[in-house]
Amino acid sequence: AVLADTILGVYTTILSFSLVYMAGLALLVVSSVKSISQPWMVHLALLVLITIGGGGIKSCVNVMGAYQFHPEYHKDGITKYYTYFYASINVGSLIGGIATPIALQEANFTVALIIPLVAFVIATLSFLVGGLLGRFVKAKPQGSAVLRILQVMISAIRKCSLEKNKKSHGGQYDDGFIEDVKALLRLVPLFCLIIPFVIAYVNLSTAYLTQAQKMDRRTFNFEIPPALMVNVDPIAVVVNSFIITSILYPILKKRGIVLPVLVRSFIGSILGIVSLICAIIVELQIKSNPLFT
Structure with missing residues (x-):
């Protein structure tokens, strides 16, 4: 998310990490071939490539979709988009969850793993072609709110106060931004309570x-x-x-x-x-x- 906001932009970030994810899926397919399989292949594919690729995609893909709507004129469209977006993810999960076990039972691991690889290659190519044809709104990097929040927190620790970072108190940050940081910090206890539920859900x-x-x-x-x-x-x-x-x-x-x-x-x-x-x-x-x- 920080890379997308500061350097690459959302579209390029998704595309770049899709290639990393694709490499992980390909390596996982190779690791399923007994004659050439090595333990490091599975570790590298699952714990590095797929993990990093998935993190890069998931942190940006929902935002990329929201950029395709005008924030004022398409409010209802944005709400429907997120519902359909989440539903489509689960449709894909459903199809994969049915096809993969059947392929595993009727054939072998290699065939079962090729299915998600082929699907992901098609999805990535579609995303690439759509970008080349100018079908997407590509927001330019405008700076990361995460980095700004971290800067405010470091400054607050040094000064032992968030209030002293406000421009109205001689600080360098807008008063509204400091209030937003305060609101975010008030949500931290709530997020901590959500962690056990997420652990169980995953x-x-x-x-x-x-x-x-x-x-x-x-x-x-x-x-x-x-x-x-x-x-x-x-x-x-x-x-x-x-x-x-x-x-x-x-x-x-x-x-x-x-x-x-x-x-x-x-x-x-x-x-x-x-x-x-x-x-x-x-x-x-x-x-x-x-x-x-």
């Missing part, structure tokens, strides 16, 4: 797999493979995104009810907590009465 794929291996998966004379249980999350996201965006929000809007972002976040967090409690209950039930041992 382990959904592992939890679904391990729980599914110990449960009765027979449905209508068909036994669901454990790996396919991971798709419950993206299916739920896609379905609920459609219901909320296309049905719930329009109904509320007609009645003059517009939920603020913080209220939506609060409701979503509460539902997330409820889902984790359900997962805990299921896990306790599995341990007390396991179907398979």
Whole structure:
């Protein structure tokens, strides 16, 4: 994000880190070939290339989409964009979550890993061609707010006060910016409380797999493979995104009810907590009465 804001710009940053991510996927495919596989290949692919590439893309891609809308004339469009953006991610996750286990079961690891590589190559080429044809709004680097905030914090530590950094108190920063920094700092305790939830949420794929291996998966004379249980999350996201965006929000809007972002976040967090409690209950039930041992 800092590179995008200060040097490269959002478009170039996404494209550059996409190449890094692509190299990681390619190396992962190579590592699946037993005759040439080496342990360092997997480590380099997963822990370095894919990790760095993913971080560079995820920190910029949602902002890149928002730049395609006018902040005043397209407010509704921006809101819908984020909903569809998140839904599309989960559609891709759903397709990959279905295709990859089937390829792994019917063929081998190499074929299963080639699928995301080919999909990512197509996506990167589409992004590159769109940029070359001038289809995207490419915002120029305008400086990083993160670096400015760090500078303010360092100065505040030296002066033992944020207020002394205001221009009205002889400092070098606008009063409004200092107030924004204060508002951000007030959110830090909230972010700290979110960390345990995020830790649990990112382990959904592992939890679904391990729980599914110990449960009765027979449905209508068909036994669901454990790996396919991971798709419950993206299916739920896609379905609920459609219901909320296309049905719930329009109904509320007609009645003059517009939920603020913080209220939506609060409701979503509460539902997330409820889902984790359900997962805990299921896990306790599995341990007390396991179907398979």
